Amino acid sequence: MAQKVSVDISRRNGDTGFRGAESCPACKQLLSTEELEANYKVCPHCNYHFRIGAAERVAQLADRGTWNEIAASLRSADPLRFFDLRPYPDRIEEAEYDTGLPEAMIAGTCRIHKMDTVLAVMDFGFMGGSMGSVVGEKFWRAVDAAIETRYPLVVVCASGGARMQEGIISLLQMAKTTCAVEMLGEAAVPFVSVLTDPTTGGVMASFATLADVVIAEPGSLLCFSGPRVIEQTIKEKLPADFGRAEKNLDHGQIDMIVSRPELKDRLVQVLGMLEGGVACAIGPLWEEEKSSPGRRGALAEAIDRIKALANPSRRSPKK
Template identity: 45%
Template sequence: MNWISNYVRPKINSLFSRREVPDHLWLKCEECGTMLFHRELTDALNVCTNCQNHMAITPRERFAALFDGGVFVEVPVPAPVSDPLSFRDQKKYPDRLRETRKKTGEEEAMIVAEGEIGRLKTVCVGQNFKFMGGSMGMYVGNAIIAGVERAIQLKSPLVLFSAAGGARMQEGILSLMQMPRSTVAVQMLREAGLPYVVVLTDPTSGGVTASYAMLGDVQIAEPGALICFAGPRVIEQTIRETLPEGFQRSEYLLDHGMLDRVVHRKDMRRELATLLRLMTNNTPPVYGDLPAPTPDVPAVVK
């Protein structure tokens, strides 16, 4: 046993050797510049622990934190025609779809799921901004209709999480037709007497805002979310005036009567559980595994 070669040399090498740190271990907050450890950020539901900036989150990550025990079942969505207009910009539309599916691991920009929130059967629809900006195409219209039909079948409320840059240009007028389709679907839900709650996340804009995203019985938004039809830069260039501070952000819209609540992501599950049970005339939710208190049993006074 050589003490120098077995202990001293490895120690010196460890001091001077350069270790490669994987890029995915840390993420920089776009608002405050804080470097966030990925595990810490995941535990915080992709909310910056320093400035509370709500970063993008996928529907699957959201559903895992929203449904009881993180358990949910996907609702099948009919697949539309893949390339109805044979559209091509810098790439062919099928090639762009194929690349995005490989990158995100998702079939399309919207996921429909069913599960329980506060022990109440609920159907949720989540838009994925990472999939071509969450753009609204025929699949998104099919997903909303599938979610509504499943909610009517289960006689349960529907919660929709919007995150989109607008209509999908590769599908042209067929994309714009999803606005009236989704509006009719929401009306079907209303005629069935079932609650429809919309949670607007950053960003929600374009034709999505002009249709299903602003038709909820209750409108909730995450803090700091950009909610608009045309973006602030376009408006400033059009009217040639400087817009107010925080214009088109969720807090601004709440102050001007466009929203009912602005809710932090960590409080969203509790907020929805209370709200949905109230809207369906159910008893208040009971959190944890303890049974609800029996009203017939008198309280013990010591």
């Protein structure tokens, strides 16, 4: 059952005008916007991954027309009436204005290569992707949706940590999201996290590292304490590769590094394998499904999907 898979970057379609160019911060090559977007905002010369926003991420991962946002009307309140140089509500308003998002996370159900999934995506552009009450609650609702539908949960992380402007309440979101992960675990629903540049602090020290499988994007900064904090503590300059995904892989902190153009395929592969385990575990059903070619298990379907993905036009960039 070969499936035709259309690559989905909705923004790219119907857009033919001149869109300018950008130079890669890593290799200084000049890249046209079209070239960059066609390659998922990854430099085709050096594999540098540009940071992307939550909406763009959803467009890259979700099959076109399948995104169904949940908890979209949640907004931050200001429990501490926090002000530093500016009041907290002002900062939120500005972040909304800049990103076009209501918060640092959007969550929804969608299909990824036809596989039903609950997807939550963080946006570093929204107050540094910081986790406050709304991020915590959205995560909880995404977990609730995953338990109810038994769709796997995928969370794409990008965060500087807890949101200081919500004080202790933001710290407690680490506890809250952890409790949600525990419930997801009880229900044996697969949970995959994708760590992108940067994922640090309270998000890294809660749900991001509690997933069943932890995937990272190349070159992303993944740590608990940021490099500046550590430099101040030990009074030494840190090497440029400190806390990068590749270091984390060496030190056993993540399962794999996946380039953005391969992410969608790899996610389906991993989720299919995890769900395939469930199909095997319930033995008789698996046998039954194997014998009836029309209704096969999730694993078999996933393998089919992976096979169907062989698309010669999508080269992986040189490493």
